[in-house]
Amino acid sequence: MIYRKFKALDKEISLLGMGVMRLPMDEQGRVNNQECIDLIRHAVDKGINYIDTAFTYHDGMSERIVGMALKDGYREKVIVADKMPMWLCRSEEDLDRYFEKQIKRLDMDYIDMYLLHNIIPPNWKKVMKYNALEWLQKKKDEGLIKHIGFSFHGDYKLFKEVIGAFPWEFCQIQLNYIDRDEQATLKGLEYARQKGIDVIVMEPLKGGRLTDNVPPSVQKIWNKAADEGVVSKDRSPAEWAFKWVCAQPGVSLVLSGMNSIEQIDNNTAIFSKEDIHVLSEDEQSIIDEVTAEYKDKIRYGCTGCGYCIPCPQKLDIPGIIDYINVWYAYNKNPSTKFEYTKWMASHASDCIACGQCEEKCPQTLKIIDIMKDAAKEFGE
Ligand code: SF4
Ligand code: SF4
Structure with a gap:
């Protein structure tokens, strides 16, 4: 596993972090606690030392499972990230109310990395209205939060505004080769880097859409790269996507929502390659070709994040x-x-x-x- 230094932390962090938003579920949509605990512990045993959860993932079960998985000596091995669901807040008091629930669910005395979740224009307004920045600082002063950040889905203009509003230690943005000009964009990544803020990347595989059911015309481009000897035959679409993210200057950590032992093993193998952050000009132009092909095909850029549900008509x-x-x-x-x-x-x-x-x-x-x-x- 490759590790990188976070400016905010005195500890080296695995370049691959585990997102706990896509846990394995049975046909009724329930998670099997023991299976999920084993999964998280397996990730830690493979060298991952950053675990990312949130209030709303799996209706709170994600936080509970992280809490259970990190018993028996695992808590000390990892950095835990959790997030305030800004869109659910209806008053200033809600900040304390949700935070207390989170600490209880996690069964922990403090949270290492704490983020305001899903900063988009309406949620940013709530941050201001409910004095969430002052609240964050107070929680940090009390020792309940160690480091302060935000996760972001707005545009570049808002990103700059948010960065300038508080001495953030880190932030989390959506980035993959398809979405390089969307949301915070590559320009935003560079902006954060210049400001000395660690950047965590989410959705590097666009919620699995860059790896599952790869269209034949895209696979043809990947195959051509292997046939022409640009890359080895075993380069998977996931490795292409991770490599592109890791090659961008300013990326401190890449989150992946892994839900099987096999995925963890495959991904930790990719993130153990010394040249994970190196992308040749030939590789970049192949990725550009694939991007153009996908853009042509993917009509609606949904990441599968699930924020839009539940729907009153129970639509998935x-x-x-x-x-x-x-x-x-x-x-x-x-x-x-x-x-x-x-x-x-x-x-x-x-x-x-x-x-x-x-x-x-x-x-x-x-x-x-x-x-x-x-x-x-x-x-x-
Ligand atoms: S449509 Fe729903 S799942 Fe898709 S990106 Fe929007 S909120 Fe996320
Ligand atoms: S009924 Fe239609 S508009 Fe309303 S939440 Fe469901 S999908 Fe969205």
């Missing part, structure tokens, strides 16, 4: 968006329509256009229009 919004993206990416293959009809409990045509989901989407997707599109293409 990210699931439907996945189907409609696959529909277009694979040239309207009838099996996609068949699976959508058969497997989805509710369909896009059930959308009542209430707009609740759009208010919460960090990618500012026009979800109502997407549901209309899906209903038209799939017929329900």
Whole structure:
């Protein structure tokens, strides 16, 4: 495992961090505690020493499981990150209320890295309205938080404003080769680097969309690179994506939401390569080619973060968006329509256009229009 020095910490941190937002679930959507505890401990045993959770992941089960997994001597081995759900706050008192719940769920005396979660314009307004910056400082002075940061899904202009508003020690941004010009952007990464702020990258694989069901035309480009000897034959789409992120100056840590032992083993092997941060000009131009191919195919840039649910009509919004993206990416293959009809409990045509989901989407997707599109293409 490659480790990097964080400016804020006196400890070296694994370049790969474990995000605990996509735990394995059974058919009823429940997590198996022991399986998840074993998974987190396996990650720590493989050298990962940064664990990232949040109030809303798995309805609070993520924090509880992190707490349970880090018993028996594991707590001392890792840095724990947790986040304040700004969009749920309705008053200044809510900050304390949610924080107390988090400490209780984690069963810990303090949280190492604490972030204001999902900074986008409406949440940033709440930060100001409820004096969350002063609150953070107070919690740090009391020793309940060790380091202060924020996670971000707004645009570059807001990113600069947020950076300038507080002496942040770190921040977390979404970055992958497809989204390099979206949200904080590569320019934002450079801005944070110049300001001396550690940057944690989330969604390096775009929620698995750069690695699962790779379209044949994209795979062809990856294969060509191997056939021409630019890279070795065993370079996976995940390694391409991780390598691109690690090669960007200013990246201190890359989070991956791993949900199987196999994923942890594959990813820790990739992050143990000494040249993980090196990207040749040839490799960059292959990634550019793949980016162009994907941009052509992925109609709706959903990351699968799940902030938009629950929906009053019980629509699995990210699931439907996945189907409609696959529909277009694979040239309207009838099996996609068949699976959508058969497997989805509710369909896009059930959308009542209430707009609740759009208010919460960090990618500012026009979800109502997407549901209309899906209903038209799939017929329900
Ligand atoms: S707009 Fe449609 S998809 Fe979004 S929350 Fe309302 S019913 Fe659900
Ligand atoms: S639609 Fe938006 S909020 Fe919902 S999963 Fe996709 S990116 Fe996340």
